Amino acid sequence: MMEADASSVKRDEPPAKVTKFRNVMSINNSDSEEDIHAIIVNNSEDSNLLSSVRRRVQISSEKVRTGSLNVLSAKYESLDYDTCENHLLLDEERKKGYKFIVRKSISRWFIFLLIGMFTALIACIIDISIEELSTIKYASLSKNVDKYVTQGKLYIPYGLWVLYNVVPVLIGSLLVAYGEPIAAGSGIPQVKCYLNGVKIPRVVRIKTLVVKSIGVICSVVGGLAGGKEGPMIHSGAVVAAGISQGKTSTFKKDFNVFKFFREDHEKRDFVSGGAAAGVSAAFGAPVGGVLFSLEEGTSFWNQSLTWRTFFASVVSTFTLNVVLSAYHGVPGNLNYPGLLNLGKFDGFTYEFFELPIFLVMGAFGGLCGALWNHINYKITVFRMRYLRLRWLKVIEACIVAAVSATVGFLMMFLINDCKPFGQDPTKYPTQLYCEDGQYNVLASIWFQTPEASVRSLFHDPANTHNAVSLTSFVIIYFFLAVWTFGLSTSNGLFIPTLLTGAAWGRLVSIGIFNVFPNTAIVHPGKYALIGAAAQLGGVVRMTISLTVIIMETTGNITFALPLIITLIAAKWTGDYFNEGIYDILIQLWGIPLLPWEPPPLVYNIYASEVMSHPVVTLKCVENVGHIVELLKLTTYNGFPVVDPPLTDQSEVTTYGRIRGLILRSQLIVILKRKIFNETSDDWDNINVSIFRNEYPRYPTIEDLFIADVEKTYSIDLRPFMNPSPYTVLHSSSLPRMFRLFRGLGLRHLPIVNDSNEVVGMVTRKDLARYRIWSHRGHIGVEELLISKEI
Amino acid sequence: MMEADASSVKRDEPPAKVTKFRNVMSINNSDSEEDIHAIIVNNSEDSNLLSSVRRRVQISSEKVRTGSLNVLSAKYESLDYDTCENHLLLDEERKKGYKFIVRKSISRWFIFLLIGMFTALIACIIDISIEELSTIKYASLSKNVDKYVTQGKLYIPYGLWVLYNVVPVLIGSLLVAYGEPIAAGSGIPQVKCYLNGVKIPRVVRIKTLVVKSIGVICSVVGGLAGGKEGPMIHSGAVVAAGISQGKTSTFKKDFNVFKFFREDHEKRDFVSGGAAAGVSAAFGAPVGGVLFSLEEGTSFWNQSLTWRTFFASVVSTFTLNVVLSAYHGVPGNLNYPGLLNLGKFDGFTYEFFELPIFLVMGAFGGLCGALWNHINYKITVFRMRYLRLRWLKVIEACIVAAVSATVGFLMMFLINDCKPFGQDPTKYPTQLYCEDGQYNVLASIWFQTPEASVRSLFHDPANTHNAVSLTSFVIIYFFLAVWTFGLSTSNGLFIPTLLTGAAWGRLVSIGIFNVFPNTAIVHPGKYALIGAAAQLGGVVRMTISLTVIIMETTGNITFALPLIITLIAAKWTGDYFNEGIYDILIQLWGIPLLPWEPPPLVYNIYASEVMSHPVVTLKCVENVGHIVELLKLTTYNGFPVVDPPLTDQSEVTTYGRIRGLILRSQLIVILKRKIFNETSDDWDNINVSIFRNEYPRYPTIEDLFIADVEKTYSIDLRPFMNPSPYTVLHSSSLPRMFRLFRGLGLRHLPIVNDSNEVVGMVTRKDLARYRIWSHRGHIGVEELLISKEI
Numbered sequence A, B: 001m002m003e004a005d006a007s008s009v010k011r012d013e014p015p016a017k018v019t020k021f022r023n024v025m026s027i028n029n030s031d032s033e034e035d036i037h038a039i040i041v042n043n044s045e046d047s048n049l050l051s052s053v054r055r056r057v058q059i060s061s062e063k064v065r066t067g068s069l070n071v072l073s074a075k076y077e078s079l080d081y082d083t084c085e086n087h088l089l090l091d092e093e094r095k096k097g098y099k100f101i102v103r104k105s106i107s108r109w110f111i112f113l114l115i116g117m118f119t120a121l122i123a124c125i126i127d128i129s130i131e132e133l134s135t136i137k138y139a140s141l142s143k144n145v146d147k148y149v150t151q152g153k154l155y156i157p158y159g160l161w162v163l164y165n166v167v168p169v170l171i172g173s174l175l176v177a178y179g180e181p182i183a184a185g186s187g188i189p190q191v192k193c194y195l196n197g198v199k200i201p202r203v204v205r206i207k208t209l210v211v212k213s214i215g216v217i218c219s220v221v222g223g224l225a226g227g228k229e230g231p232m233i234h235s236g237a238v239v240a241a242g243i244s245q246g247k248t249s250t251f252k253k254d255f256n257v258f259k260f261f262r263e264d265h266e267k268r269d270f271v272s273g274g275a276a277a278g279v280s281a282a283f284g285a286p287v288g289g290v291l292f293s294l295e296e297g298t299s300f301w302n303q304s305l306t307w308r309t310f311f312a313s314v315v316s317t318f319t320l321n322v323v324l325s326a327y328h329g330v331p332g333n334l335n336y337p338g339l340l341n342l343g344k345f346d347g348f349t350y351e352f353f354e355l356p357i358f359l360v361m362g363a364f365g366g367l368c369g370a371l372w373n374h375i376n377y378k379i380t381v382f383r384m385r386y387l388r389l390r391w392l393k394v395i396e397a398c399i400v401a402a403v404s405a406t407v408g409f410l411m412m413f414l415i416n417d418c419k420p421f422g423q424d425p426t427k428y429p430t431q432l433y434c435e436d437g438q439y440n441v442l443a444s445i446w447f448q449t450p451e452a453s454v455r456s457l458f459h460d461p462a463n464t465h466n467a468v469s470l471t472s473f474v475i476i477y478f479f480l481a482v483w484t485f486g487l488s489t490s491n492g493l494f495i496p497t498l499l500t501g502a503a504w505g506r507l508v509s510i511g512i513f514n515v516f517p518n519t520a521i522v523h524p525g526k527y528a529l530i531g532a533a534a535q536l537g538g539v540v541r542m543t544i545s546l547t548v549i550i551m552e553t554t555g556n557i558t559f560a561l562p563l564i565i566t567l568i569a570a571k572w573t574g575d576y577f578n579e580g581i582y583d584i585l586i587q588l589w590g591i592p593l594l595p596w597e598p599p600p601l602v603y604n605i606y607a608s609e610v611m612s613h614p615v616v617t618l619k620c621v622e623n624v625g626h627i628v629e630l631l632k633l634t635t636y637n638g639f640p641v642v643d644p645p646l647t648d649q650s651e652v653t654t655y656g657r658i659r660g661l662i663l664r665s666q667l668i669v670i671l672k673r674k675i676f677n678e679t680s681d682d683w684d685n686i687n688v689s690i691f692r693n694e695y696p697r698y699p700t701i702e703d704l705f706i707a708d709v710e711k712t713y714s715i716d717l718r719p720f721m722n723p724s725p726y727t728v729l730h731s732s733s734l735p736r737m738f739r740l741f742r743g744l745g746l747r748h749l750p751i752v753n754d755s756n757e758v759v760g761m762v763t764r765k766d767l768a769r770y771r772i773w774s775h776r777g778h779i780g781v782e783e784l785l786i787s788k789e790i
Helices: A016-022 A087-149 A155-179 A188-196 A206-221 A229-245 A264-283 A286-297 A303-327 A354-386 A390-414 A441-446 A450-459 A467-484 A494-515 A524-540 A544-554 A560-577 A581-588 A624-633 A664-673 A689-694 A734-744 A764-768 B016-022 B087-149 B155-179 B188-196 B206-221 B229-245 B264-283 B286-297 B303-327 B354-386 B390-414 B441-446 B450-459 B467-484 B494-515 B524-540 B544-554 B560-577 B581-588 B624-633 B664-673 B689-694 B734-744 B764-768
Strands: A035-041 A052-058 A071-073 A418-420 A438-440 A621-623 A638-642 A658-663 A714-716 A748-752 A758-763 A770-775 A778-783 A785-787 B038-041 B052-054 B071-073 B418-420 B438-440 B621-623 B638-642 B658-663 B714-716 B748-752 B758-763 B770-775 B778-783 B785-787
Touching: A087 A155, A087 A206, A087 A229, A087 A264, A087 A303, A087 B778, A155 A206, A155 A390, A188 A229, A188 A264, A188 A286, A188 A581, A206 A229, A229 A264, A229 A494, A264 A286, A264 A303, A264 A544, A286 A303, A286 A544, A286 B286, A286 B303, A286 B544, A286 B560, A303 B286, A303 B544, A303 B560, A354 A390, A354 A467, A354 A494, A354 A524, A354 A560, A354 A581, A390 A441, A390 A467, A438 A441, A441 A450, A441 A467, A450 A494, A450 A524, A467 A494, A494 A524, A524 A544, A524 A560, A524 A581, A544 A560, A544 B286, A544 B303, A560 B286, A560 B303, A621 A624, A624 A664, A624 A714, A638 A664, A638 A758, A658 A664, A658 A748, A664 A689, A734 A748, A734 A764, A734 B734, A758 A764, A778 B087, B087 B155, B087 B206, B087 B229, B087 B264, B087 B303, B155 B206, B155 B390, B188 B229, B188 B264, B188 B286, B188 B581, B206 B229, B229 B264, B229 B494, B264 B286, B264 B303, B264 B544, B286 B303, B286 B544, B354 B390, B354 B467, B354 B494, B354 B524, B354 B560, B354 B581, B390 B441, B390 B467, B438 B441, B441 B450, B441 B467, B450 B494, B450 B524, B467 B494, B494 B524, B524 B544, B524 B560, B524 B581, B544 B560, B621 B624, B624 B664, B624 B714, B638 B664, B638 B758, B658 B664, B658 B748, B664 B689, B734 B748, B734 B764, B758 B764
Parallel strands: A071 A785, B071 B785
Antiparallel strands: A035 A052, A035 A778, A418 A438, A621 A714, A638 A658, A748 A758, A770 A778, B038 B052, B038 B778, B418 B438, B621 B714, B638 B658, B748 B758, B770 B778
């Protein structure tokens, strides 16, 4: 172990007595920047003194295998939540005064109003399209089954079903694969990363919204085991980003409104409101929406943002209910139970003795969820490795669509579960092989959208389904759902997961009823609800927001306690095995998400080990040619501005003293506007808006033409740079940097030495790389690889 | 206006062209630290160029008048949420390894479990005591009224009522005034400040809990217009602080458990869980509890803390329901509607056209609330100025108790509102002057706890109350409640405010019914609920958490949207006039609460103007006598540790370069343990626990005996100090410091110059002093006074 405590670079040596405090474990980072280390803390019996082992992996020599969970992708940049308090901003504040603050505040509320309304309207379009198209599809299928079953030509309705499934899925997956691949899946992990401060390219663009909306209609109508809820949340986020910026890059249109919100900081606040409005529209759960934003998404939070988010959520639910009540023919009746996605849960109660049952069901849901996540992880890795071509993805989606139809058909063909009419209010009673006056139960589950199936399982009377149908349905739907999630189509996992859980929840109630036949209170709907919550909780590992969402979407508050118990049990059980599916995906994609807290056991890792160095710096007044060269040669996004190192007789320094920080985007704009000391005297027109006009997609350095004579000019960076960026000493610990970074949403953290000279730079990936790691009883801190390949 | 831009101290002068960016408004802070400035931004028509006026007030010459809203008290210190990452901590981490992390995590969950349970048990004791004592009291009163009314001796029951009121209130107020004055009132503002990071002396001590619990029983039984909910929230906070520390100062007992949680950071997390558990126990609202902690209290938030808080809330509701269901004779029946404080709201719906009515009611509630807050503010100021003696406070409480009985008696005596039996399930039907078979409605409102009255107003059938009774009740109760809040007794304002609102809500329903007699759906209970929410929202200005709390405590989710609309309208209307009552109180007390965001228009205020200077610093190895002198002479709580200023030929500096930060408490412990370089060689026993053992009440420097010879010794501060405190440059703006302070929960922020030499220190009060300020159309930034007198 090396004695390389960062504080040893300081001047006084401590007296001998205290040196024992300085045996901190440390890593020499000097030989190669590409070295990857893992500190393995020996956790065995005699762990009183720490034995440290070092692994070194050369990225350059070893190809990173896709699907590994311990690699960060190099391609993700941070958003910049720190306000650049340069002179231009002060100038704006001084000129515009308090009225501007008030105007901004009113605009903010107005934008949140719009976000709520538009998110709900998009949700309505999706809802109504799915409803109408599904009605046509399933009515036709039901009719055809009964028409051809007597003729023995069941292959005709089967073929029709496959066709009805494959065609919409084909359209949807073509759109996604060739139009906008980021629109695949639920979009929740992407939104989560965005809110965490990672710039996910194209995630909040209008094109993504269009593809996502059409895609989700196609995939749900196409009968995939997917839901529309995740995509609605993503839609809300896009709507928020679009409206708040007052311009669209997709349509190259700038409305010249809300310009003062054109910065990462403001945009993120709106996106968190949009995500909440999306949840609110998807489930009719305004409080749940706020909590979702809090629990899953938002990294920075404050009271007034919470209130605005809440406002957007309420507007969203309200708009949705007004439109949908009109669609259902009861305009203005906001109490109409049909507005609750999962149906109104009324009159159910629970008994004390049922709580342990719910606890066990929660734990079982956690197990199932962990299994689900593991299988989906394996499938996703397979896809990342072998299904990289677009047409392969489209074909896979179509195969899943066909398989969905096939298994559904086989189930209703093979399991002859018949019930008399009238017992269950099914929409398309299909007789199939049943006697007259009866209908096939499985057909009625399959011949509707998954959401309607969840409603059926929640609200159908007891004895509607028999154990064999349910068991086969659980098994088949479990695998269908796990296969479907991650296809190149837009669909979420909430509804299929709820459906799987509701089905096994009903099975549990049948089991209990068989053991205790006199237990009148065991209503199968209640167990379906608990099972659904357990399964979903096991997959996504949310507790508070899910509790509230389920309460709001079923209109029942009595079940708060059972739901909470179930969800906590599911989360704890699931967490024992793996992480929630969203976190697994985020790790697979190598996105440098910063968790809430720094990992444990890293107090002994210092800034000097973590930072990138040497740092490329600029002088306060810098030569244009040098800047252009720098921007072309490097990919850095932030440059410390320093005084040139002193070279007089008394003190020779290698590093410059920090004066500020300037971003690549700012340099680009300055170059584009040609604000050179030698030529520009139009200072009156130089204000913050020149930067806002270009936000968020700045030109690249290659797009700019800088004449040779201009390269001899100079730029004064001081009015533009951030004059007092947060910095830390090279002897700061990793948790200290982490909290600063996380708490303030930084993108660049210059590291300075004792004399305030810049010796390094820390960015998000340098911090996200450290993770607690467990291997064969050894628990320690792992440094993730950073790869350009994923 | 002065050209005193802080960046001008830097070395290069910018070229002439950019100087226009540097005309930032600035204040010369050099002449006297006591100067108070206010920058008034002229907001008139030609405000393009800012005219700045400066006020100066000398604290020394002008006596601060009690009750002013723009003074900060000097007596409040910050809590310290920043981890001191000294060598002792690293040592602990290295020695104990990952097992210790796991153990801490499990302990944390276990403590949250205990917090939930104990908070609920205390709530049960309070609940049941109030229930039992009130039953005796009101049964006796009801009986006596009917006994003596025929004899014309109504003065006997009146006298009895006064006695029944005054005696408990006397006990309660004596306890509070002489026992623990901090236990007065609801405790919510104090808990809010604690969670914000202000050390409120004695607020989380066991003695406070005992006085609060007995006090709240006394004041509710004593018939004051106060509720038990606020005190329950405070109780939860105390329980959390007590359990998590594993020791009590009141009883001088150290259980030697959970020592690793003995720091401000951990304690605050537990207290936020305790507050949530308190809400949860008070209202049976676990989700509402979490949201309350979020909306009102907690300043720092993360996911795992949210989950633990949620867990504590759930445990609390569960425990409460188990105990109370047993008390109500239905053990284990957790669905028992009697467990809902405000009664189960079932079967009510609302129509579209009612939403505007709710909106108007919300706005009216906001108005009433603002009026309530204003009157209470005036009363509080009066109390602060003239009712400073303890016995005066006790007498005031007794007078209010007597007046409460008197007005109640007069109302039922003067307004002869009779209803036939059986229509309303009143507990003690009092006949008074009514005919046989009828009872006096007002007596049935008054002869019960305010909580039971709220239940009556929510659930009594239409026509139970007539307009005259309700009007007089609203007016009288409004003033009673506003007078009661702030007495030297333990009681909150939730229930009396709800009661006032419920009464005028019923009045609204009567009005609507008179205008549209055919409107069958106007159920008075619904309007009572909306009125109650509006009034409470107007007083406390919470939205999200109140929505959820009311939903959970009435067991009804259908009303989410109407409640939300009402509460938002109430908040917006009220905010136009003044702040929520808790914030008004916090300002009156001069507590330096840091808001969520820095005030606007302060980008041009720099660290160099805000900071305290000169700073008292210590050397890395410091003389004991010097330290003792410093601690005796100053009241500072943190000292930067610096290298001594260089005095060689090349560079003469006045300030020392920063090496770390050490706290007064750490110095005290070092001195107490006599860890001197010259004598101590027992390094093996020096670890973090020596500091934890003393936490949170360290001895003062006067308590320590340091021999004269010891004063010649020296202490090496490096193993103990925080080696890399967050620092900012003197040229940093106020918002930048504010965000750092707020985001990371700092207590001290050393300000450094370009060479990393400490030139000043910023603490909480330096930042909390700046506030946006409006006066006769001028809007600007105000600097609050800091006074030692309040």
